[in-house]
Amino acid sequence: MATVSIKEVAHRAGVSVGTVSNVLNHPDTVAIATRRRVLSVITELGYVRNDSARQLRAGRSQTVAMVALDLANPFFTDVMRGAEIAAEAGGVNVMIFNSGEDTARERRHLDMLGGQRVLGVLITPVDETNNARLDRLVERGIPVVLVDRGSGSHERCSVAVDDVLGGQLAGQHLREQGHHRIAFVGGPFSIRQVSDRHTGFTAALNDGPDVRLFSTSNLTVAAGREAGQTIAELPAAKRPTAVFCANDLLALGVLQEMTTHGVSVPRDMAIVGYDDIEFAAAAAVPLSSVRQPREQLGRAATQLLLEEVNEPQSHEHRHVVFRPDLVVRESSATKVTASAKRGK
Amino acid sequence: MATVSIKEVAHRAGVSVGTVSNVLNHPDTVAIATRRRVLSVITELGYVRNDSARQLRAGRSQTVAMVALDLANPFFTDVMRGAEIAAEAGGVNVMIFNSGEDTARERRHLDMLGGQRVLGVLITPVDETNNARLDRLVERGIPVVLVDRGSGSHERCSVAVDDVLGGQLAGQHLREQGHHRIAFVGGPFSIRQVSDRHTGFTAALNDGPDVRLFSTSNLTVAAGREAGQTIAELPAAKRPTAVFCANDLLALGVLQEMTTHGVSVPRDMAIVGYDDIEFAAAAAVPLSSVRQPREQLGRAATQLLLEEVNEPQSHEHRHVVFRPDLVVRESSATKVTASAKRGK
DNA sequence: AGATCAAATTGAATCGTTTTACATCCTGAG
DNA sequence: CTCAGGATGTAAAACGATTCAATTTGATCT
Numbered sequence: 118m119a120t121v122s123i124k125e126v127a128h129r130a131g132v133s134v135g136t137v138s139n140v141l142n143h144p145d146t147v148a149i150a151t152r153r154r155v156l157s158v159i160t161e162l163g164y165v166r167n168d169s170a171r172q173l174r175a176g177r178s179q180t181v182a183m184v185a186l187d188l189a190n191p192f193f194t195d196v197m198r199g200a201e202i203a204a205e206a207g208g209v210n211v212m213i214f215n216s217g218e219d220t221a222r223e224r225r226h227l228d229m230l231g232g233q234r235v236l237g238v239l240i241t242p243v244d245e246t247n248n249a250r251l252d253r254l255v256e257r258g259i260p261v262v263l264v265d266r267g268s269g270s271h272e273r274c275s276v277a278v279d280d281v282l283g284g285q286l287a288g289q290h291l292r293e294q295g296h297h298r299i300a301f302v303g304g305p306f307s308i309r310q311v312s313d314r315h316t317g318f319t320a321a322l323n324d325g326p327d328v329r330l331f332s333t334s335n336l337t338v339a340a341g342r343e344a345g346q347t348i349a350e351l352p353a354a355k356r357p358t359a360v361f362c363a364n365d366l367l368a369l370g371v372l373q374e375m376t377t378h379g380v381s382v383p384r385d386m387a388i389v390g391y392d393d394i395e396f397a398a399a400a401a402v403p404l405s406s407v408r409q410p411r412e413q414l415g416r417a418a419t420q421l422l423l424e425e426v427n428e429p430q431s432h433e434h435r436h437v438v439f440r441p442d443l444v445v446r447e448s449s450a451t452k453v454t455a456s457a458k459r460g461k
Numbered sequence: 462m463a464t465v466s467i468k469e470v471a472h473r474a475g476v477s478v479g480t481v482s483n484v485l486n487h488p489d490t491v492a493i494a495t496r497r498r499v500l501s502v503i504t505e506l507g508y509v510r511n512d513s514a515r516q517l518r519a520g521r522s523q524t525v526a527m528v529a530l531d532l533a534n535p536f537f538t539d540v541m542r543g544a545e546i547a548a549e550a551g552g553v554n555v556m557i558f559n560s561g562e563d564t565a566r567e568r569r570h571l572d573m574l575g576g577q578r579v580l581g582v583l584i585t586p587v588d589e590t591n592n593a594r595l596d597r598l599v600e601r602g603i604p605v606v607l608v609d610r611g612s613g614s615h616e617r618c619s620v621a622v623d624d625v626l627g628g629q630l631a632g633q634h635l636r637e638q639g640h641h642r643i644a645f646v647g648g649p650f651s652i653r654q655v656s657d658r659h660t661g662f663t664a665a666l667n668d669g670p671d672v673r674l675f676s677t678s679n680l681t682v683a684a685g686r687e688a689g690q691t692i693a694e695l696p697a698a699k700r701p702t703a704v705f706c707a708n709d710l711l712a713l714g715v716l717q718e719m720t721t722h723g724v725s726v727p728r729d730m731a732i733v734g735y736d737d738i739e740f741a742a743a744a745a746v747p748l749s750s751v752r753q754p755r756e757q758l759g760r761a762a763t764q765l766l767l768e769e770v771n772e773p774q775s776h777e778h779r780h781v782v783f784r785p786d787l788v789v790r791e792s793s794a795t796k797v798t799a800s801a802k803r804g805k
Numbered sequence: 806a807g808a809t810c811a812a813a814t815t816g817a818a819t820c821g822t823t824t825t826a827c828a829t830c831c832t833g834a835g
Numbered sequence: 836c837t838c839a840g841g842a843t844g845t846a847a848a849a850c851g852a853t854t855c856a857a858t859t860t861g862a863t864c865t
Binding site for chain 2: 842843844845846847849850851852
């Protein structure tokens with residue numbers, strides 16, 4: 118309960134507070150004997166530096182904050198992991214906050230971070246368009262990096278993954294497998310990711326087969342099942358032989374419905390998802406999926422942030438765009454290479 | 462860039478710093494005209510309180526920390542959500558940290574939290590046994606609440622869910638369904654949750670059928686599939702007609718393998734999982750599962766913490782144990798009530 | 806011994822708030 | 836007209852660390 122300060126340590130060690138501080142921050146400037154004495158008093162009293170005082174003096178903290186859109190989504194926990202790794206390498210701490218897609222909560226968090234004088238903020242904002250609060254942080258010298266929200270803005274750095282390319286990869290793959298009747302399952306198109314993936318997908322098939330669109334109202338397994346049922350009930354001759362889904366949840370729903378209706382995957386129907394969530398590999402028929410380098414995303418974002426923190430004047434804002442890649446598994450393999458590919 | 466302080470505001474408003482502080486903290490003690498003037502200067506200059514200074518003065522922050530064992534696990538994100546709700550109600554902030562089951566990382570986080578003088582800590586420690594660092598926090602007046610780690614210790618509060626009871630619920634349920642050959646899939650037993658669930662399960666069946674044990678080396682879908690294969694390949698006459706799995710991932714693996722081997726669920730085989738993860742309801746055959754009140758866990762933990770913070774002297778440490786409940790879905794329903802029960 | 810210089814240590818100022826004891830002003834009661 | 840006492844407002848002292856100019860100490864060289 119008695120919180121012990123540097124002054125008390127100094128007194129007990131028979132030195133001045135300045136010396137104690139030096140032991141902590143510039144150990145090489147203090148004589149070895151003194152250093153040892155001070156250190157032993159420190160452990161004896163259980164002294165712990167008061168970071169508030171430290172930060173007050175320094176003018177800023179040693180912490181960056183990540184404000185995630187939805188921590189229940191594994192995408193963000195992976196990004197977080199990457200951020201933690203990069204932060205550790207840079208000698209700073211990461212504090213995680215969760216906006217839960219709630220503007221008010223996001224606002225509260227940002228205000229608080231401003232008051233805390235954090236080093237910088239990594240954020241996937243709820244609202245892509247109105248970022249006044251972020252601008253205010255930047256004005257006050259707190260750099261902000263956007264994650265997975267590539268507003269081409271030149272005001273700040275951003276990291277993102279190329280969703281158009283992701284769609285293209287899926288399209289090329291299915292085309293190479295010789296499919297002619299192909300469908301896209303996904304929606305709503307107001308979500309940039311969805312429309313980008315669709316755009317890339319159709320582009321890859323532009324001189325080939327038409328893409329039939331099955332629009333969904335959200336990105337859940339249930340929605341996938343609904344679409345899957347519609348598809349499975351089509352007469353076999355008109356039914357697509359391949360489906361690309363805007364995310365893995367949809368794909369899993371479609372897959373289940375195919376199984377239920379006796380449509381064999383991949384023989385009668387190839388399926389490709391997006392995100393490569395953990396369950397993709399663990400599905401009844403392991404699911405092909407477009408993988409995003411999520412951890413890298415977090416690492417890169419943090420590195421950009423620290424760069425800006427450390428060289429504010431020479432820093433130029435950059436927009437890093439990563440390439441996703443396609444993980445082919447049984448659900449879309451022409452020849453079922455089966456267990457060999459059943460990775461994790 | 463020019464970070465503006467209370468002094469500047471005071472100067473521009475033609476008052477003393479004390480008055481500005483009062484406007485912020487005791488608005489009713491300052492004349493309405495002055496208050497307005499000060500407030501307008503504040504917004505004009507974009508002044509933001511420096512929390513470091515505030516905390517230094519106050520001796521503590523207005524933040525509680527939650528150190529999660531593994532944020533990639535939805536269990537903890539739900540607990541987190543509960544904690545956030547309760548914290549908000551109590552007027553404090555929550556900072557989330559992730560130890561990722563890594564002792565070193567946990568240690569670093571705890572040290573940092575000590576330095577930050579947080580109000581209190583919610584934690585699921587990596588190591589159940591050695592909590593010296595937690596003791597040190599407590600000694601220094603920072604209360605700690607254990608989450609899902611019910612060390613009967615009288616040193617601190619804890620919240621947990623009764624896993625023995627959870628196992629019992631599953632056992633009773635399967636017994637009521639008239640099953641005679643019953644199996645338990647799970648492991649390793651060094652994990653308390655696993656052994657508790659097993660204990661409760663066998664207890665519920667003690668005067669009835671024997672429980673055949675299929676031990677796994679971890680709690681993944683892959684492990685579940687392995688066990689499922691073994692089970693499915695038993696001659697139908699000796700094969701269990703019901704399986705209780707130590708968690709949902711195992712259950713999903715078992716379910717897949719049954720489907721593959723043409724064993725109909727639930728007709729030939731009932732399956733019950735544990736955790737009620739989001740995918741449980743979305744599985745090909747919606748999965749019965751034992752649900753833990755995870756959000757409540759977080760809420761309760763935070764409330765205990767805040768209680769201890771606010772009344773340190775009168776506070777008595779408590780151990781709150783929640784009751785899980787069984788969600789019956791198709792995978793274990795005698796009569797398939799089908800779509801009616803397909804709720805998310 | 807005295808001068809010189811590097812190494813070690815000190816003391817005070819500083820960061821931005823909050824708080825407390827005190828001063829000032831004003832109003833209305835006596 | 837005076838005075839008590841409530842409203843307002845102020846100045847200065849904390850809070851705990853870091854830093855920097857100044858000082859002391861001690862060793863080395865002549």
